[in-house]
Structure formats: structure tokens, C-alpha cells
Amino acid sequence: MVPGDGRSTRVSTVTLDPATPTRPALDFDALYRDARDDVYAYVATLLHDRGAAEDVTAQAFERAFRKAGSYDARRGGERAWVFGIARHAALDELRRRKRTAALAADPEDAAAPATEDAAERALERAAVRAALATLPARDREVIALKFHAGLDNAEIAGVLGVSATNAGTLLHRAMNKLREAVDDRA
């Protein structure tokens, strides 16, 4: 993904290490390009703090870079692996700083809505974003993993350490809460 171009595309490139042909080695560069913005989005949603999200995202990728040799594809996808690292880093940050500062305002769309529909859509997005900020961290986390990081339920389950069924249930509950929060703010 090119920085600043919005959503990233999923890359699942796995290279084989000649020394250990049975264990695919991690293509860290590809993983970084694929997951940088998604990890940031997830961490920012979870921490509610842009500065902390930047620090934690950088820390997560640095940890992933240093632990790339221990990645085992048999234990899950590389995106789930890096999101797991990011989650640990984010929770450590939460635990250390007890930071609950409000999420700094996201930059608004650079260009003004060209049409009335676009303006309406922008308002809806803002309402959802505001409603999301009111949800508990657990709900924000699962929503961010699903819709910001683009993980499927199985990958979310791997990150959270729960079953895929449980992950689907958690997501459904969180989305219902979000729906209610949006309705309450309407």
C-alpha cells in the first residue's frame, strides 16, 4: 500500500526460507506495507489517542520485525500475528498510562463534499465515528479489528484468543451497541 492512499490491499506473500523449507519465512516488508495503516487504525480506535496510537503502532512493527524469526505460519496468518503483537503493545500502553484521553479529531476530508449525497455520507460517517468513541474498549476493539483492520472472524478470534464463534458473537453485540449509540445520537 502506498501511504496515504486510504485502504490497503491484502497481501499474503509468504517467502520460503531455504534453510527451513518446511517453515515459511515472514516477508516483513510486504506485511508492513499491507498492515501499517490497518494496525494504526485498530490501535487508534482502541486507545482513543492518536499520539499513543502512533507510538504503539511503531512499537508493534518494531517488535514484529525483531520477532519475525519466531513467526510460525502454522499458528495463524501473518496479519493476525502482527495484530496480536499490536494488541499486546496497545494493552500494555493502556495499562501503563491508563490513558483514556479523547481521540484527537481525525482530519476531516480534505476536499469538501462535492455533492449532497457525499455530504450526507460524510455526516453519517461522523455520527458513526462519534458513536464508536462512546463504546467500551472491548467493543471498539472488535469493531476495529473487523472493519478497520479487515480481519475475518477467524483472524479476530486468533488475535483475541477466543473461538471464532465467540468472536462472531462479540462482533454482533458490539455492532448492535454501535447501532444503538448511533440511534441515541440521532
Next chain:
Amino acid sequence: MTAPDTLPPELEELGALLREDPPRPDPAWARQLDARAAAGFSRPPRKRRWAKPRSLFLPAAGLAATAAVAVIVVIGISSAGNVGSNDSGSSGSGSSAGAPAPRSKESAGGESASSAGLARPKTAPPTAGGGNPGSDSRDARRQERSASMTLAARPREIEDVADGIVRVTDAAGGFVASSSVSGGDGGSFELRIPTNRLQKALADLSALAHVRDRRQSSRDITAETVSARGRLREARNEREGLLRALARATTVNETESIKARLRTVNARIAAARTAMRRVDNRARYANVSVSLVADRSGGAAADDGRWTPADAFGDALRVLEVAAGIAMLVLAIAAPFAILAALAVGAARVTGRRRRERALDLA
């Protein structure tokens, strides 16, 4: 049942809005992180407080464990060697190598006594019996020595070992008093070997085949020697007296009477001399009984002192036994600690996970 990844339409609409509006990083920060990633996050890793102690601890622990293992191996091997030495020592000493035999005061240490002569150099080195050879006047005493041993050889080697027994006996200046050898089943030998060559002869015999049993004993025959000598001296004195009386005899009857007594005394002197010779032979020649038995187990290879592949195999087996024993000990010691460490690590992980999750709840 696995929950589907799809959501109801009203929730999917929310999801679409969320997908359109994720938090986006600051482009400047993103470029900075890109540069760091391209450089491989070259920032030197922070030194952990425990990094250095652990890096020293592991080699030190390994060194200590290696040293401990080496010490235990050396102790084990040396103790095994001592056991072997004791075995050979007991088989070569006057005591029984197999069942313990009571040792009388006279026989104790008799192994080191002089062989045939009454006089014994006081500079003779002490032997396995221990103590000063002259401390109990052993140098003035006469010992009758005897030995017995059981040799085991493969059936096809019985003949060769039997020939060797005779050869060793001849070389020692002794003789075979009796022998019986039956094909590959074994045999028995009664040997007379000069006492002063007994030890070398026994060593040579032991080298012929595997020694299953070896015993030596000695018996004090000083009293018998003195008694025989006294009887001889007494008879000689009586004979001299009779000869003097015969010279002084004046009548035929007196002369005949003295001659008759002289014949009796001469017979006593001859008997005393014979007794003296017998006692002397008992002191000069040791009785050695050798039993030669066939060993079909194959474990009766002749031990001529060379280090054979069989010996190497045995040693290797012994080393493996010791190593296995050490491994068991280490395992027995380390296993509880390893279990405790594993439990501690598991508890620490669970605690850490719970703390993280609690932080999530508090956020």
C-alpha cells in the same frame, strides 16, 4: 456452530461506514515509520536489566553443570576402579576372594612371611598382610603356605590353559603332584611350587584364564619344626651318649645291650630326620590347587592385561551406565525446579494476560 462473517443488513451498513472512515495516520509520521522500517528499525535494542546477568548466567550454569558431571564421572570411574582393585587385591592376598575365611593369628599376614628359611631379611617390604613383618617374630617362624584358584576358560581353550598351568609350574621350579584333565570340561591340578616363587607363579597362573576364585592361606608350623628338631637333637644326644657308653663297655652283654639301644636310637634319628625333611618341605613348597572349569558363557576370556575390544566395550558400557545414572540424578534434581519454573512462567503469562484484559476493561 461458527457464526457467519456476514452481519444483518442494518449492521452491514454501519460496517460500510466504518470501512470508509478508519483512523488514518499522519502522513509525516507514516513517512518516518516507513524510513525506520526500511532501515530495519536500526535503533539499537534497549538493554534489558537482566540481559547481561542472563548472558553470564547461562554459560556459567553450563560450565558448572559440566564440571559437576565431570567430577561425578571421575568419582564414579575411580570408585569402579577401586572396586576392581579391591577385588584383585583380595584375590591375591591371603584372605579369601570369595567367601571370607577365618584367619588365625598365625596365618594372619603369613603370606608375606619368608618362604623356606627361618631367617628373613628385615628389610623386606611389607605386603598385603599389613603391619611390620617382624613385629610378631614372623621372621623367626616357619609358614606352610597353600593356595587355591579356579580358572575359567572357553571349552576350546581348556587344553591350552592346562598346558599353561604345567608350563608355569615348571618355570617356577615346582612340580605337578597330580592332575586330571578331561577334554573340554576342565580339570584339576595339585601343584607344589617353591614358596619363594609362589607369588609370581600365582600371577602367571592367573594370567592364563579368567580367575573365578583365588584363595591363599598360611599356617604356622614353627612348633612342628621345633618339635622335630628337638626330637632329632635329643636322639642324637642319646646316640652320642650310647656311643660313649659303648666305648666304656667291658662285657659282651653290656656291649650287646648298648648296640640294641643304638639301633633303636638310630631308627628314632632316621624318623626325626624324615619328620624334619617333611616339615622343611612343607615350608619350602606351597600347595597350590588349581581347578580348571569350562565356561560356555563366553565371558571367560583370558585376561592377559591387554586392553581388548571387549574391555573397551565393557568400559563403554560402564561409562554409559554412569552417564545414565548421572542423567537420572540431574533429572531428579532438575525436574522439580523445571516444573516450578514452568508453573511460574505459566502463572506469569496468565497474570499478564489478565492484567492486559483488565486494562482493556478500564479503558
